[in-house]
Amino acid sequence: MVSQLDVERQLGEVMDPEVPVLSIVDLGLVRSVQVSNSDIHLGIAPTYTGCPAMDVIHDRIREALAPLGLPVHIKPEIHPPWTTDWMSEAGKKKLEAYGIAPPVGKASDKRSLWAPSPTVRCPRCKSDNTALISLFGSTACKSLYQCRSCDEPFDYFKCF
Amino acid sequence: MKWDTCDPKTAYVLHLADDALILGQRLSAWCGHGPILEQDIALTNVALDLIGLARQYYGYAAELIGDGCTENDLAFFRDSRAFTNHLLCEQPNGHWGDTLARQFFFDTFHFFQLEALQQSSDERLRHIAAKAIKETSYHAQFSAEWIIRMGDGTEESRSKITQSLRHFAPFALELFIPAQVDAAAHDLGFGPDVSVLESDWKEKIQSILTIATLSPLEWGFPKKGGKSGVHSEHHGYILAEMQSLARAYPDATW
Numbered sequence: 001m002v003s004q005l006d007v008e009r010q011l012g013e014v015m016d017p018e019v020p021v022l023s024i025v026d027l028g029l030v031r032s033v034q035v036s037n038s039d040i041h042l043g044i045a046p047t048y049t050g051c052p053a054m055d056v057i058h059d060r061i062r063e064a065l066a067p068l069g070l071p072v073h074i075k076p077e078i079h080p081p082w083t084t085d086w087m088s089e090a091g092k093k094k095l096e097a098y099g100i101a102p103p104v105g106k107a108s109d110k111r112s113l114w115a116p117s118p119t120v121r122c123p124r125c126k127s128d129n130t131a132l133i134s135l136f137g138s139t140a141c142k143s144l145y146q147c148r149s150c151d152e153p154f155d156y157f158k159c160f
Numbered sequence: 161m162k163w164d165t166c167d168p169k170t171a172y173v174l175h176l177a178d179d180a181l182i183l184g185q186r187l188s189a190w191c192g193h194g195p196i197l198e199q200d201i202a203l204t205n206v207a208l209d210l211i212g213l214a215r216q217y218y219g220y221a222a223e224l225i226g227d228g229c230t231e232n233d234l235a236f237f238r239d240s241r242a243f244t245n246h247l248l249c250e251q252p253n254g255h256w257g258d259t260l261a262r263q264f265f266f267d268t269f270h271f272f273q274l275e276a277l278q279q280s281s282d283e284r285l286r287h288i289a290a291k292a293i294k295e296t297s298y299h300a301q302f303s304a305e306w307i308i309r310m311g312d313g314t315e316e317s318r319s320k321i322t323q324s325l326r327h328f329a330p331f332a333l334e335l336f337i338p339a340q341v342d343a344a345a346h347d348l349g350f351g352p353d354v355s356v357l358e359s360d361w362k363e364k365i366q367s368i369l370t371i372a373t374l375s376p377l378e379w380g381f382p383k384k385g386g387k388s389g390v391h392s393e394h395h396g397y398i399l400a401e402m403q404s405l406a407r408a409y410p411d412a413t414w
Contacts, residue, residue, distance in 0.1 A: 049291055050212020078216070079287035081294060107294075135302045136202035140209060140295070144198060160294055 002068045004035050010064045011042075017056045018139050019157075021098040024057060028086025031077045039071045045082040048140045083107045084160045095157060096123045101145065103159035120156045122147035169282065170224045171244070172345035174234065175387065176285075177217030178245035181235055182395075183266060184210030185402050186253055195256055202302060203259070209295045216288045236406035240395050244341050247386040248331040250395045254324070257317070260306040261324035265332040267300035268364050269357065276352030285350055304368045311372025322374060330380040336361070339387035 011033070012025045024030055024044070032043035042061065046054050058074050065072050084103040087095075092102035104118040117132050127149035137144040142155040166174070187207035194200025218231035225234075248266055253259045274296055277289035310321035336358035338346070345351030366376060385391065405412065 050208040078291050081291040134198035136205040140205045
C-alpha cells in the first residue's frame with residue numbers, strides 16, 4: 001500500500017533541472033497529490049508558460065515514482081498561476097547559498113506595468129549595492145545582476 | 161479541413177494563438193544574432209514565452225474543434241488566409257530598433273488585452289490570461305526600456321528609433337479596429353472591445369516616448385487586414401519556413 005507520504009517523500013527528491021539545489025516541492029510546483037490503490041494523480045504547476053524544463057520535470061517525476069509501482073497521471077495546473085510566493089523559506093535559503101539571489105517581496109500584490117526594480121542583495125558578499133544588467137537571465141525565471149561592492153555578476157530569481 | 165468553419169469562440173482563440181505564434185517565430189530568428197549575449201538571450205526568452213502561450217491557445221482550440229485535432233495541426237497545417245494574426249506581428253525584424261519598436265507596440269497592447277481577458281466569460285481564457293500577464297509585464301518593461309535607451313541615446317540611435325516607431329505606427333492601429341473575429345468575441349462576452357483599449361495604450365506609449373525625449377507620434381492611416389486573414393507578403397514566407405518540415409514529414413517526432 002502506497003501512502004501519500006511515500007509519494008511526497010519521493011517528490012522531495014526531484015530536483016529542478018535548471019536550479020539543481022531546489023526540489024519541485026521547494027519551488028511550490030506540486031499543487032495536489034492523490035493516491036489510490038490503483039494509481040497516483042498529481043497536479044503540477046508550470047512555472048513559465050514556455051518553460052522548456054517542464055517535460056524534463058515530468059519525466060523525472062515519473063522516474064522518481066517508478067519504484068512505488070503505480071501508474072502516474074500528471075495534470076498541468078495553470079490556475080491559480082504559479083508564483084514565487086509558493087517557494088518555501090528553506091528553498092530561498094538554499095537558492096542564496098547556491099549563488100542565486102532569491103525573490104524579493106511578494107508577487108501577489110504586484111501587477112502593474114513598469115514597476116520599479118527591487119533592491120536585490122548580492123548572494124556572495126551580501127551587499128545591497130547591486131545593479132540590474134538584464135531583465136532576462138540564463139532562464140526566463142531569472143534576471144542578471146551585478147554587485148557593485150564585489151563586482152561579481154549573479155542571477156536573481158525574479159519575484160513572479 | 162475541420163477548422164475551416166469554426167464557431168466564433170474557436171475562431172477567437174485561434175486569433176489569439178496566431179498573434180503569439182507568428183511574433184514568437186519572428187523573434188526566434190534573433191537567436192544567435194542579438195547585438196550582445198544578454199539581449200540575444202532576452203529576445204529568445206520573450207519568443208519562448210510567446211510560443212508557450214501559443215501552445216496554450218492552440219491546445220484549447222484543438223479541444224474545442226475536437227475530432228482528433230491537435231495543436232500541431234493548427235500551427236502547421238493551416239494556410240495563410242486562415243491565420244488571423246495582426247499585420248504588426250508578421251512584419252520583418254529589420255534592425256534592432258525595428259524589432260524593439262514592433263515589440264513595444266505589441267507588448268503594451270498585449271498587457272491591456274490580457275488584463276481585459278481576465279474578465280472573459282470563458283474560464284479557460286481567464287486562466288490562460290492570468291498566467292500570461294505576469295510574463296508579459298516583463299516583456300513590456302524590457303521593450304519600453306529599450307525605447308528609452310535608444311530615444312535618449314546617441315544621435316544615430318535616436319534617428320533610427322524615430323523612424324522605426326513611425327514605420328510601425330500605422331500597423332499598430334489595427335490592434336484597436338475590431339474585425340469580425342474580435343467583434344464577435346466581444347458580442348458573446350469572451351473577449352474585450354478592442355477599441356476601448358486604445359486610449360490606455362496610447363497614454364502608456366506616450367508616457368514612455370516622453371521619458372525617451374521623443375516627440376509624440378503621428379499615427380497615419382491604419383494598415384489592416386491581418387485579423388480578416390488578408391496578410392502582407394511576408395506572411396507566406398514565415399509559414400513556408402515554419403511549416404515546411406511538418407508538411408514534408410507529417411508524422412515526424414523528436
